[in-house]
Amino acid sequence: MEVTEREYTREADALVFSKDGEPIHIRPLRPTDADLLEDLFKSLSPQSIFYRFLRHWKTVPAEVIDSFKNPDCRLNVVMVALDKISSEERMLGLCGILRKPGSERGELAVVVRDEWQGIGVGAKLVEASLPAAKALGMKELWGTISLENTTTIALASKLGFTLRRDRESDSYEIEMRF
């Protein structure tokens, strides 16, 4: 059965638990999330910024943050993880699968707030994003990982991506076909 965009949006709204038992809300990004999104990107360490964007930025440039704020959700998947326990809601991570109009090939990238890494948030985000990409008609996913990014290499392998070393850019290309 074909899953409609509306069903994807509703079904993708989920409460999950980190390995530490922390409740985490995973759902598609909303236009009202702009401030939370900005706070997430501004919190990232230079190391996380490099692994996510493959750029040696000290901070994520404002225009890059702005480019995430209003994704076309008929074309792209942008799934976010939110902290459910603090009184002030916080965005813990974001997984984007973006593609060009007319393409069935989406580029996946994910990032988790530094102090929340390693407790399962990234895996939950990607796991929630894969069926959403499929529901939007994507047939293939790809991404680029820095050679020393062992966490993402492990995560991608665990989730069933194939890895290929790209000698020209000195990185790994990951790929998954639905």
Ligand SMILES: CC(C)(COP(=O)(O)OP(=O)(O)OC[C@H]1O[C@@H](n2cnc3c(N)ncnc32)[C@H](O)[C@@H]1OP(=O)(O)O)[C@@H](O)C(=O)NCCC(=O)NCCS
């Ligand atoms: C990559 C990233 C999104 C993963 O999210 P995370 O929440 O830290 O990862 P998880 O806790 O879900 O772990 C997923 C898997 O990664 C591996 N992993 C986690 N922490 C690890 C570590 N410190 N060292 C090596 N592998 C690790 C494990 O295989 C783990 O699965 P397992 O616990 O079942 O063994 C996050 O670390 C991050 O934001 N890094 C910076 C940005 C980045 O690298 N983005 C990816 C490139 S686009």
